[in-house]
Amino acid sequence: MREIVVISGKGGTGKTTVSAAFAHLAENSIVCDLDVDAPDLHILLDPQVQSAAPFMGGSEAVIRREACVDCGRCAQLCAFEAVRLRDGRHEVDPLRCEGCGVCVKLCPQQAIDFPEGHCGDWFVSETRFGPMVHAQLFPGKENSGKLVGLLKMEARRRAREQKRDVLLCDGSPGVGCPVIASLSGADAAVCVVEPTPSGRHDFARVADLCRHFRVPMAVIINKADLNDAEASAIEELCAEQGHTLLGRLPFDGAVTRAMVQKQALTETEGPLGDALREMWAKLMGMELGRSRGARA
Template sequence: MREIVVISGKGGTGKTTVSAAFAHLAENKVICDLDVDAPDLHILLDPKARETHAFVSGHKAEIRHDACLSCGKCAALCAFDAISLNNDGYAVDPLRCEGCGVCAHLCPAKAIDFEEQHCGDWQISDTRFGPMVHALLFPGQENSGKLVSLLKSEARSLAKAQGLDTVLCDGSPGVGCPVISSLSGASLAVGVVEPTPSGRHDFQRVADLCRHFRVPLAVIINKADLNEKEADAMAEECAQRGDALLGRLPFDPVVTRAMVARKALTEFDNPVGNRLKDMWSALQNLNVRR
């Protein structure tokens, strides 16, 4: 089974547009949206939920006032200043609480509950391109890397159960924890980059991350005609690093029209969609481990 993850050094580079096109073109695959903080692949693929599950992770402290002695030990021990005294007694600020559990374990009255948190929901859905695994964290919740790992595990299990040979993932932007989880066990990363000085910096960071985890990287330069000098510099860097350059995409309003129509660019005839078809064919010819 091969696992392809589409990533970018930042948001807004066209990663999901590329992912939707590849999801349309790929055969025998499970689609997986790993951008759990702000997913948007579902906008183009219109998934119909088959299963919905709660994502439970981490803990938060909550003081039971009926049992609290108002000794203040919890507030004194809290390293995050999450516990303060108000008119009703001591209380935990859920936005400051880091879930370390010190207050609950050392409260002399055992008056602090330390429950697991319902941080979001994940789903297995059906789309016109095949099965899809995706999720959404609630606002302000953490553990996105753990949720990404869960989605990848579920996608692999689903592919194995249905005899599918590809897991195609729309990864998270940036180079943080969810991206590291996205790359774990991947056969190939496809980096979508923009030809600007900051875009080249982002590209270098994500390329270094792939190299660190020994994940082969193939690159697509999006909106390449807006800054051909930077696009050429990126292509040269790909050659120097040994990364495959799948090709360049032009800036074209057809991308916006496809988004409005909630279609992948490859679902109708247009120059950008045709280039994406060529890039997918080029990707098939890469020596991708399984």
């Protein structure tokens, strides 16, 4: 089974557009949306939810009124000023609590509980392109990396059980915790880049991350005709650093029309769909992750 993660140095580069097209082209695959903070692949794939489960993440302190003697020790210890007095009693403001657990450990009366919070929900669905595993983290909640790990574990399990050939993941933008979790164990990363100075800078950061985790990287330059000089500079970087250039995509209003119709670009007629088909074929022709050992 090949595990491919589509990533980008920033949001809005066209990562999900490419992911949807590849999901359409991939045969015998399972799709996984790992952008749990702001998922949008479901908009194009229109999944029919088969099962849903809560995601329990970061803990928050809760004072048990019956055990608390209002000594104020928790308020003195809290670095985030999350403990406050209300009507003469101490309570924890959940919007300020960072879940560090200091008050829980050092409360003289052991009067503070530390339950896990409901941080979001994750789903297993069916789409016209096959099974899909995805999630939605609630606004402001933490542990997106942990949720990404959970989704990948579930997607891999189902892929093995169903003997799927490809696990295609739509990753998060940037280089933070959820991206690191997305790259863990992947056979290849496809980086979608915009031809701008900031896009080239973000691309370099993502390339460093992939190099650190020894994940081979292929590159798609999106909207390449808007800045030919920057597109050429990115191509030179790919050649210097040994990344596979899958190709260039031009700026085209067909993308917006396809999005409005909830279609992948490869479901429509036009040069963009043809280009993405060629890129997918080139990606499938790469030796992916063989040096790190193939997974069954």
